[in-house]
Amino acid sequence: MRFQARACESLGSRLYGHLLQCVATDLTEGGPSREILQGHESDAGGSALPLRLMGAVNRLVLDGEEPALDRIYRDAERDEEAAWQEFRSVLERHPDRLRALVDRPVQTNEVGRCAALLPGFLAVAAESGLPLRLLEVGASAGLNLNWDSYRYVSDFTSWGPPGSPLVIPFELDGDAAFPAVDRVEIAERRGCDAAPIDPADLEGRLDLLAYIWPDQVDRIERMRAAVEIASERRIGVERAGAAAWTQRILQDASPRCATVLFHSIVEQYLGDEELAAFHRTVREAGQRATRVAPLAWLRMEPDGDRAAVWLTVWPGGEDRLLARAGYHGTPVELHPPTAG
Numbered sequence: 001m002r003f004q005a006r007a008c009e010s011l012g013s014r015l016y017g018h019l020l021q022c023v024a025t026d027l028t029e030g031g032p033s034r035e036i037l038q039g040h041e042s043d044a045g046g047s048a049l050p051l052r053l054m055g056a057v058n059r060l061v062l063d064g065e066e067p068a069l070d071r072i073y074r075d076a077e078r079d080e081e082a083a084w085q086e087f088r089s090v091l092e093r094h095p096d097r098l099r100a101l102v103d104r105p106v107q108t109n110e111v112g113r114c115a116a117l118l119p120g121f122l123a124v125a126a127e128s129g130l131p132l133r134l135l136e137v138g139a140s141a142g143l144n145l146n147w148d149s150y151r152y153v154s155d156f157t158s159w160g161p162p163g164s165p166l167v168i169p170f171e172l173d174g175d176a177a178f179p180a181v182d183r184v185e186i187a188e189r190r191g192c193d194a195a196p197i198d199p200a201d202l203e204g205r206l207d208l209l210a211y212i213w214p215d216q217v218d219r220i221e222r223m224r225a226a227v228e229i230a231s232e233r234r235i236g237v238e239r240a241g242a243a244a245w246t247q248r249i250l251q252d253a254s255p256r257c258a259t260v261l262f263h264s265i266v267e268q269y270l271g272d273e274e275l276a277a278f279h280r281t282v283r284e285a286g287q288r289a290t291r292v293a294p295l296a297w298l299r300m301e302p303d304g305d306r307a308a309v310w311l312t313v314w315p316g317g318e319d320r321l322l323a324r325a326g327y328h329g330t331p332v333e334l335h336p337p338t339a340g
Contacts, residue, residue, distance in 0.1 A: 001021075002024045003050075008213065011326070015073070015080070015214065015215040016054060016213050016215070018080045018083070019083065019084055020054070031091075036095050046269060047106075047268075048269075051211065052101075052103075052104065053102055055106060055210045056101030056210075057069075057087065057091070057098065058073075058209075058210045058211070058214060059101055059207070060090060060094060060101075062206045062210055065094075069086045069090055072086055073214035074214070104195070106269075107141075107211050109142075109143045109144065110328050111143050111223065111226040112168055112219065112330060114147040114150060114168065116300050116307065116309050116330075117262060119178050119179065119323060119334060120309060121147065121260065122159075123311060124260055124311070124313065125179075125181050125185075125258070128258040128294055128296075130258040130294070131185040131186065131187035131256070132257065132258050132259075133257040133258065133259045133260065134262070135191065135246075135259060135262070136190075136261075137191070137192060137242045137246060137263040138194075139193050139196070140208070141197040141204060141208055142189070142191050142230055142235040142236075143229075146233060148184055149161065149164060150229075151166065152167075153168070153169050153170070154171060156177070157172065159178060165225045166222060166225035168222065170331065171332065172332050173332065173333035177334075189233075189235050190236070190238070193239065194239070194240075194269075195239070196239050199226075208227065209224075241274060242274060243277035246285075250282070253289065254293055256292060256293070257293065258293075259296065261282060261296070261297050261298070262298040262299060263299050264300040265300065266299075267299075283317075289314035290315065294314060294315065295313070296312070297310075297311070297313075298311050307325050307327055308321060308324055310322065320335075323335055
């Protein structure tokens with residue numbers, strides 16, 4: 001809880017930083033949080049138990065069951081101690097509901113991460129000269145599969161349709177540039193997730209919003225815009241595990257397409273065996289790739305205080321560090337070899 005509190009604080013959520021520090025103290029004092037989280041003492045750190053708790057409470061707020069906490073969440077001038085007292089009251093009133101909600105996995109379908117993945121997509125398009133076949137592991141509601149429909153804007157560069165309803169502003173560290181590609185042709189979009197969400201469904205939308213930190217209004221607005229785009233496109237996200245789905249979907253190559261298998265902040269949710277099997281499957285598929293059917297593996301995963309964005313393209317198979325980025329996609333620090 002204290003680790004996640006510091007992480008939330010560093011990522012701009014003073015509200016969650018404070019509440020999670022209070023939860024940690026409440027746990028040690030035998031408060032209502034202990035009853036709700038009993039049985040989760042051995043949960044893996046990567047399962048994000050603190051964020052599951054915060055998302056569970058926020059889901060009750062979004063359902064309209066806790067208007068007092070909703071008002072506090074919406075108040076930019078909120079009193080932090082009052083926020084904790086009301087939050088604690090919610091824990092006391094709904095232990096059974098919250099225990100059930102905490103069992104659910106985190107669904108952080110953060111579209112801001114597309115800004116960090118963008119140089120990878122553009123690099124594959126520029127180097128292959130082929131349409132892209134997009135395959136996302138841990139796709140949640142499939143929002144990041146629509147990355148080419150979003151507008152990206154920084155002080156140094158911009159990319160994407162000017163009239164997009166979703167504009168992703170981001171900081172670009174240094175003077176490196178994205179690969180010079182004005183337009184990318186997409187041949188196919190598919191994804192998998194252990195617990196996929198339908199963005200066209202009201203319950204699904206509430207699930208997605210529940211895991212966004214309430215004091216990060218810009219992220220909430222981006223999510224709403226991305227959900228509207230996804231609802232119109234209706235990309236199907238298949239319920240499947242990462243290793244099994246990847247093995248099946250990469251069995252057959254797609255000639256005259258560059259297959260891009262990608263994921264962002266997913267590996268921590270996979271068990272050791274599944275993660276090893278997933279990596280093995282991708283690299284074995286890479287050995288079967290050809291110039292007319294290349295395979296690219298684009299991933300954004302934790303690397304200390306930021307996430308690292310790596311790209312591997314077969315034939316060849318060289319691992320390239322493209323960028324380091326904030327966990328929600330900004331700032332983006334491009335690695336010099338990606339400069340265009």
